[in-house]
Amino acid sequence: MITFYPGPSKVYPEVPQYVREAYEAGVLSINHRSPEFMEIFRRVRQLVKEKLDVPDSYTVVFSSSATECWEIISQSLVSKKSLHIFNGAFGEKWWRYAQQLVPATESIVFDREELPDIDQILADNADLIAITHNETSNGTALPGDWMKKLRKQFPNALIAADSTSSMAGVALPWEAADIWYASVQKCFGLPAGLAVMVLSPQAIEQTQSLGEKGHYNSLLNIYDQSQRYQTTHTPNVLGIYLLMRTLENRASISEVNTQLTKRFTEWFIMLQNLNYVKLIITNDAVQSKTVVPFQATPEVINQLQEQAKEQGIIIGNGYGELKTTTLRIANFPAITDAEIHQLMNFFANFAPEKLSH
Ligand SMILES: *Cc1c(COP(=O)(O)O)cnc(C)c1O
Numbered sequence: 001m002i003t004f005y006p007g008p009s010k011v012y013p014e015v016p017q018y019v020r021e022a023y024e025a026g027v028l029s030i031n032h033r034s035p036e037f038m039e040i041f042r043r044v045r046q047l048v049k050e051k052l053d054v055p056d057s058y059t060v061v062f063s064s065s066a067t068e069c070w071e072i073i074s075q076s077l078v079s080k081k082s083l084h085i086f087n088g089a090f091g092e093k094w095w096r097y098a099q100q101l102v103p104a105t106e107s108i109v110f111d112r113e114e115l116p117d118i119d120q121i122l123a124d125n126a127d128l129i130a131i132t133h134n135e136t137s138n139g140t141a142l143p144g145d146w147m148k149k150l151r152k153q154f155p156n157a158l159i160a161a162d163s164t165s166s167m168a169g170v171a172l173p174w175e176a177a178d179i180w181y182a183s184v185q186k187c188f189g190l191p192a193g194l195a196v197m198v199l200s201p202q203a204i205e206q207t208q209s210l211g212e213k214g215h216y217n218s219l220l221n222i223y224d225q226s227q228r229y230q231t232t233h234t235p236n237v238l239g240i241y242l243l244m245r246t247l248e249n250r251a252s253i254s255e256v257n258t259q260l261t262k263r264f265t266e267w268f269i270m271l272q273n274l275n276y277v278k279l280i281i282t283n284d285a286v287q288s289k290t291v292v293p294f295q296a297t298p299e300v301i302n303q304l305q306e307q308a309k310e311q312g313i314i315i316g317n318g319y320g321e322l323k324t325t326t327l328r329i330a331n332f333p334a335i336t337d338a339e340i341h342q343l344m345n346f347f348a349n350f351a352p353e354k355l356s357h
Contacts, residue, residue, distance in 0.1 A: 002339045003314040006136055006165060006291045006330035008185040008192050013334075015190065018245040019238065027241050037237065038229035044240055045229075047247040052167070053254070054198055055174050061219075061226045062235060063195045066164040068217060069181040070094045073128065073160050074101040076212045076219030077179065077203065081105050082160075083126035087112045089137035089320030094130060094162060112138050113283045115146050118153050127206070128158045131177075134166035136186070137319040139293035139328060140286045141166065147176035158203055167196065169290045169333055171257045178203040184243060187290060189334030194239035199223070256333050263340050264289045264331050270344055276300050276352045280326055293318065293328045300352045301327055313346055 003010050022028055030037050045060045054060065063069055074082065074097070081104035084095035092109075099105040106126065110116040112135075123129055129150065134141045142161075151159060160179035163172060167180060169187030174180065178200035185192035207220045221232045250256070268287070271279055277294045281287045296304065304327065308315050318326035329343070 001312050001314055002335075002342065004329045004335065004339075004343060005314055005316040006186065006328050006332070007183075009330050009332050010189065010334045011191055012189045012246050014246065014249070015242060018242055021245070022238055022241045028238060030237055032231060032234050032237060040237075040241060040244055041226075041229035041231075044244040044247070045226075047244060048196060048198070051247050051250050051252060053171065053174075053252065057201050058174060059199050059204065059223070059226070061197045061199065061222050062231070062240065063181070063197060063217060063222070064193060064236065065195050066162060066181060066183040067093075067097070069162075069179075069195055069197060070097040071101065071215075072197075072217050072219050072222075073130070073179060074098045074105075075215050075217075076207050076210065077158060077160070078102055078128050079210055080125050080127050082128040082130050083108065083121075083123050083157075084130040085110065085116055085121070086130075086132055086135070087138065087140060088132065088135035090135055090162060090164070091130075091132035092320075094132070098130065112140050112281065113286065115142070115286060118146070118149050121150075121153070123154050123157055126157055128160055129154060130160050131162070133161040133163040133172070133177075133180075134170075134288050134290060136165040136291050136328075138322060139281055139288045139291045141170075141288040141290075143285060144173040144176065147173050151176040158206055164195075165291055165330075166288070167198075168253070169256065169260055169331075171253050174198070175200075178206075184239065186330075187332050188243065188246070189332060190239065190242050190246060194236045194243065196243070250333075259337075260331055260333065261289055263337055264292065267292065267329070267331065267340060267344060270347065274347060276350070280322070290331050291328055292331060293322065293326045295326050298324060301325075303352055304350065307350065308346055311346060313343060 048060045084107045087110045095107045159177040161177040164182040165186040167182035180198040183195040184190040277296045316328040
């Protein structure tokens with residue numbers, strides 16, 4: 001089976017071999033306070049920075065999921081309130097979680113075909129602006145230029161970017177945000193249960209000045225421990241090990257970005273020319289390169305999914321309000337060019353059947 005589901009998604013084919021390796025080397029039973037674990041932590045942090053081209057001054061820590069990052073951010077980085085700017089289901093979910101923890105939390109909802117006008121954004125008193133860099137539910141992404149402008153307009157607020165379905169897939173404008181995070185079951189091509197958080201010096205300063213230590217996942221504690229390559233509790237050692245092993249064999253993010261963009265373009269042009277589907281995003285400037293959604297009638301959606309399945313291809317369902325009317329295709333690094341071509345062949349040969357009544 002080839003899966004184009006945008007999360008959990010295809011894992012790198014080397015994963016079983018790395019799991020066996022971890023087992024044989026005793027990593028699965030390793031003491032997380034041991035020098036061996038600390039060495040893995042040190043190395044994986046270095047690899048994330050090197051392969052993803054993270055600025056030297058930023059730091060890398062771990063949590064268990066993107067959802068956990070939502071809570072960590074409200075708990076450990078927000079003193080007054082956060083302002084959430086979103087256009088889809090994941091951004092909205094984040095806002096709802098944040099509101100549970102900080103009731104004053106605000107939101108701005110924008111149209112998925114447009115970018116919010118930065119001059120119109122009022123962020124008074126918000127100490128953090130929350131954005132979804134790549135909205136997995138509707139296949140939109142925030143362009144680097146827009147993010148840089150936001151950074152410039154609000155130099156005193158922290159900016160947090162959910163990049164769960166873009167980190168490790170596309171090159172990120174790191175300096176345009178202070179907190180970036182992603183769980184690893186999307187572009188990292190790994191099994192779920194681990195998230196990577198990338199933090200600017202300003203984010204660390206804010207954690208230190210708030211001094212929040214009332215939660216097991218206090219970011220201040222996570223950061224302090226990480227300075228000694230340690231964690232606050234027994235972490236997902238296998239996940240961290242798999243992250244290390246897969247990153248060792250990865251091309252640099254600029255190469256990955258080029259490869260994904262190239263096949264996105266091929267696939268996208270093909271979709272534009274198919275008469276039985278319609279793109280849901282028509283503004284190229286906001287189209288995601290890693291998650292490509294399209295619309296079709298419910299009958300065509302059923303036929304596509306069923307016939308694809310017969311050929312060993314899994315196409316992703318829609319998500320949130322788009323669940324039944326759209327399909328989504330992941331363009332993640334663990335998917336090979338050959339697999340994308342097989343998918344394109346399937347679409348080229350597909351002819352919707354007329355329904356008999
Ligand atoms: C998948 C996803 C999440 C949720 O990730 P979990 O690991 O399940 O917490 C959050 N945000 C975005 C944009 C996602 O794509």
